[in-house]
């Protein structure tokens with residue numbers, strides 16, 4: 001049984017020098033079993049609903065967590081995508097069951113994040129993603145980017161930590177991440193719109209270093225890949241026979257701009273937040289999604305409970321907004337290629 005321990009000074013040093021750190025044993029694999037099982041139940045629930053509507057014939061009930069979505073997607077891309085969208089929700093964090101919150105607020109993870117941020121006042125955000133990368137489908141392949149490419153510019157020099165948590169062993173074969181080390185101290189480089197599945201993308205020639213210097217971030221289940229918001233990374237296709245499930249979570253110091261304590265209270269008739277609201281919370285690094293406190297020595301009474309996390313998430317999700325990171329990057333890679341003749 002692993003108890004919550006901070007990272008060692010050598011691990012913190014490595015992270016700050018390299019821009020990433022892979023720790024193979026943050027969790028016992030058993031700690032991740034509840035979230036795996038709940039995701040599996042959610043897939044079953046959505047598949048059953050499509051079946052009841054007459055849209056899906058074979059439920060593939062005999063298949064496990066690492067296989068079932070592939071079979072459903074192979075039978076019907078439409079149904080598979082509907083199930084994935086159901087998990088992702090409006091902005092990627094639709095799945096917010098208690099089992100998910102238990103991973104986000106897990107003392108073993110928060111202790112490690114806290115040592116990297118050098119504070120016990122830690123804010124997590126709803127900017128987390130659940131990624132079922134299906135075998136041989138191209139879905140879930142993520143182009144080169146820095147997470148800051150998605151955030152507001154005024155947070156470029158802040159530290160926002162991505163914790164990439166594989167729910168199966170992540171390997172080269174099933175499409176783990178590639179990370180460009182030692183360049184996270186530089187600028188947020190130019191990102192283009194129009195990457196596959198709407199992802200932002202950095203062109204190879206704009207990367208701060210030769211992509212051949214990238215490290216392969218294989219990581220066993222139970223491990224975590226920690227990265228900074230300016231660490232360039234991408235992920236490769238899944239050529240294995242199983243789904244590469246992962247979740248990526250984000251944390252920052254409570255001193256970094258956030259929308260903790262702010263609510264998107266004012267909506268117009270269509271549920272859109274009044275522009276004034278977004279002007280007011282433009283201080284948050286990613287205004288449309290709810291931030292919440294997961295650790296505090298100064299104000300332990302303010303640490304967010306599951307009920308409050310769910311309420312804030314749902315409220316923000318219902319609040320449609322025009323805020324979109326890609327507005328920061330208006331040009332598509334394709335258009336830029338055509339313009340320069342590449």
Ligand SMILES: O=C(O)CCC(=O)C(=O)O
Nearest residue numbers: 131142147164235246248
């Ligand atoms: O999971 C992947 O394949 C990519 C993850 C990623 O880009 C991220 O966590 O920012």
